[in-house]
Amino acid sequence: MSKYSKLIRDNIPDLLDKNNLSYQVKILNHDQYKQGLKWKLIEEAGEVFTTDNKEDLIEEIADVYEVIEAILEANNITSDDVNLVKEKKAKLKGKFRKKLQLLNLINSEEKKDLNLSIKELETIDKAEVFLQKKVLPQANILDKDSQLLKTHFYDFNRIDSSFLRLKIDTKWQGLAMSNLGFYSWQIMIAKYSGAFAFLQTQHQSAIAFLNSSDNEILKEKYLTQIGKENCFYGVGFSHLRRKEKPLVTATVTEKGYELNGFIPWITGYDIFSHFIIGATLPDGQELYGIIPFHNQNSSLELSKPLQLCAMTSTNTVTGKLNNYLLRKEDIVTIKPKNNIHLKDQENILHHGFFPLGCTFASLRIIEENLVKLDYQEIKETYFELKNQVENLQDKMLTAMIDKNISFADKLKLRVEAINLAHKSAIASIITSKGTANIDSHPANRVYREALVYSVSGQTLPLLKDSCYSLIKDN
DSSP, rough: OOOOOOOOTTHHHHHHHHOOOOOOOOOOOOHHHHHHHHHHHHHHHHHHOOOHHHHHHHHHHHHHHHHHHHHHTTOOOOOHOOOOOHHHHHHHOSSOOOOOOOOOOOOGGGHHHHHHOOHHHHHHHHHHHIIIIIIIGGGHHTTHHHHHHHHHHHHHHHHHHGGOOOTTTTTGOOOOOHHHHHHHHHHHHHHOOHHHHHHHHHHHHHHHHHOSSSSSHHHHHEEETTTTGOOOEEOGGGGGGSSSOEHHHHHHHHSEEEEOOOOEEOOOOOOOOEEEEEOOOOSSSSEEEEEEESOOOOOOOEOOOOOOOOOGGGGGEEEEEEEEEEEGGGGGEEEEETTTHHHHTTTGGGGHHHHHHHHHHHHHHHHOOOOOHOOOOOOHHHHHHHHHHHHHHHHHHTTTTTTTOOOOHHHHHHHHHHHHHHHHHHHHHHHGGGGGSTOOHHHHHHHHHHHHHHHOOOHEEEHHHHHTTTTTTO
């Protein structure tokens, strides 16, 4: 039995009778009828959107006309009423003949901050085409296949080298992308593959760190080599967030610094060539240096890639440092004690844009399921979640340029993004029904990605507020 919950044309029951089909219908009251017509208009407009030939387009537009006429009649509106307003709007705002597309609406007081450059917009659009064509169709495989992820990552660089040079200066052939542009990029890329988004952001973080270094010789050595002979960089300093005994220590030697300890998380083994290591000096200062993944001695021992519940293809490993010599020329920077905690507070929204992309990925699945199921409840869920994520996206991007917004308010937005990603992922699973339990199902993958984004770059305030948000009254 096929189940429906939609408004139908008056003669459909007669056609079903002629075909000896059994069915159930109900007569709506007037308020239900008016609401049903609105949903029908959305349904028919969707058919217009997906039609790609002239004959079908004419048929679908005819359906839209029919629904609009019914809406007018149901609400006691005449065509003259509509045409009068239509003509007024055309005189005031024009028609749609000039093929204009609005890219940004910029407040005059914030023009410099809010405006993405044409180059940024073009870069994001160009990257999205690649992700739509190459990454999305293989997103479930990419989540587990490190070789395929590596191939796509290298291809990404070959298409446009600026894709993996977003936050570095033009002096180093970078795009010098604005914060607004970069976080818009992060939302966009997370819509298509969590593994791809996570891998590239490790590299983007590393090169931004190098770009801010005062060591010009180091920058010349590494920033000019990005992409050449597969030179890409990762990071290995999240352990500095831990407030207990330092996991990696550094002591001064004649040639540089001697590193010892355990690195719990380094992403990009056999994909990246180097990574930035973080270590704690005896006085508590934070030392950052760059080291190769593959060493000629045993002073750095790396584990096999960890088997993660999501994004395992990113080849995350652990490492042991045993009297590793970090030479002076490979020092990126030395930061004050607790600098990473201060930066985490300043950048509390940084990892929050991935959950937004994850929510959009869930909405894509829900929308596909809506075509199959066509239930009123799913429609309402889809549009409500879509409205929530679009509003939250606007708030978070605005917060990135609002110098007056407090840390507490930013933290609240970050928690909202995490919870919305989980809620939307659950909706994608429920609407996918039993097939979502299949390991390769996209709803299964997106749900696991939401799990990762709930702990990525996690700080103690975020942990506490995320937990509390699960039990407090809305």
